[in-house]
Every structure is written in C-alpha cells, then in structure tokens.
Amino acid sequence: MAELVAKGEEPEILFWVGCAGSFDERAQKITRDICKILQHVGIKFAVLGTEESCTGDPAKRAGNEFLFQMQAMTNIQILDGYNISKIVTGCPHCFNTIKNEYPGLGGNYEVIHHSQLIQQLIDEGKLKAEGGESFKGKKITFHDPCYLGRGNNVYEAPRAALEILDAELVEMKRCKSNGLCCGAGGAQMFKEPEKGIKDINIERIDEVLDLNPNIVAAGCPFCMTMLSDGIKNYNKEDEVKVLDIAEITVRANGL
Secondary structure (H helix, E strand, C coil), X not given: CHHHHHCCCCCCEEEECHHHHHHCHHXXXXXXXXXXXXXXXXXXXXXXXXXXXXXXXXHHHCCCHHHXXXXXXXXXXXXXXXXXXXXXXXXXXXXXXXXXXXXXHCCCCEEEEHHHHHHHHHHCCCCCCCCCCCCCCCEEEECCCCCCCCCCCCCHHHHHXXXXXXXXXXXXXCCHHHCCCCCCCCXXXXXXXXXXXXXXXXXXXXXXXXXXXXEEEECCHHHHHHHHHHHHHCCCCCCCEXXXXXXXXXXXXXX
C-alpha cells in the first residue's frame, strides 16, 4: 500500500491478509491463491504488509475488550490514512470484525469475504471452471464457517464456486443456518478443550466421513486447521482433502 501511494496510485481493493494468512504455513497457500485470482482477473489490489496487525478478534472473543479496541483503533487509523473504502479478506473472523465491529469505532468500509469476490467474478463471467484440474466425478461437501454463515448469512457465495465445477456437491446434516462450529471459534483455537466426551472437530469430521466425500471445502483458516486435524485423527489424509474455496477455484481455472 505504501509503495502504491508513493507512486500516486490507488488500489481498487485492499486485500486484508490476516494473521493466519500471514503466519500459518497452510493458510499462506490460500493467501497466494487469492492473489492469483485477483491478478488473473486484473483487479488492482494492495496489502498493508508490515502495517497490518491483528483485527483484535481473538482478544475480543477472549473477553479483552480494551486490547481489542486498541488494536482496532490502530488499524482504523492506518486504513483511513490510506483512504481505503473496499476490503477483501481471506478469513471470516477478520471479515466479521472489520465489517460489523469497526463501524462502532469509526471505521466504515465495504468488506467482502473472498468467496463473495469469487461468486461475483463467476457471475461476471471472469472465472470459469475450465482450463485447469477437472473435478469430474469428485464428491465435495462444504463446511460453513460460523462467522461467514450464521454470523453474516453468507451461504450461497462459497457454494456458487463449487456449483460451477463438474462435481457432486453434497451437504452435511448440519449445514447452512444449522451448521456446526469446527471447534476453533470464540478464541477456543488458543486453549485446551474442556473435559467432555468428544472434541468438536472430531464430531464434525464424523459427519463429513458419513458422506464419504473426496474433498471438504472450507472458507476459513481456523476451520482449515480443525478439519485437517480431524482428518489426520482418522489417518484419512490420502482419501479426503481439505481445500479452501480459493484453492479449488485456482485449480479449476488452471491459474
């Protein structure tokens, strides 16, 4: 962003990478694929780079409102300093926080999740599932991230990206508004689970495996970790792949 501004240019969209997308090795692949999509369709975008810090979502969910507000205010100052109006995120937690909680602190932006961007590009005919890997004969199920689905009513966008594939889309018993959390939300990702009979991600993977799919599609780096751990728990990594909507789109379009 700083480099663009130095040249006197403005991006169409700011890509908010997020902590997972920056530091988590698995999520970095999703970050790269979102960039490939943006470059492929010719959208001029920028990232904040080292100026980006955590949105404050984990702090807020864990109950530290003071830390959340400090982190949020710093980010709002930077975003407003660059005159940012439109943001795309790779993470539903960042999406939800910037979209719904920053306005209360004076930060008003148009925020979209990357699955919504992909749906938009499909509708405009800029992304077609051709020229890349074929998903013909594959069975895919989509796990709704809490902050994308129930939190913001975004159910169709990620499915639109899957519907254009020549694949069989199957739904779990608990999906859409009745979806089940992967077990990471509400800052649970960063602590040991409380005593119980079964970890939530194992419960979720049991529902996945009931469908016998080839691919579990995700739209959130937290879900990606929890679902992957669940698959590993059953040693099914070779049979069931966990892929983000962006990764599936990039493969299908041969980017």
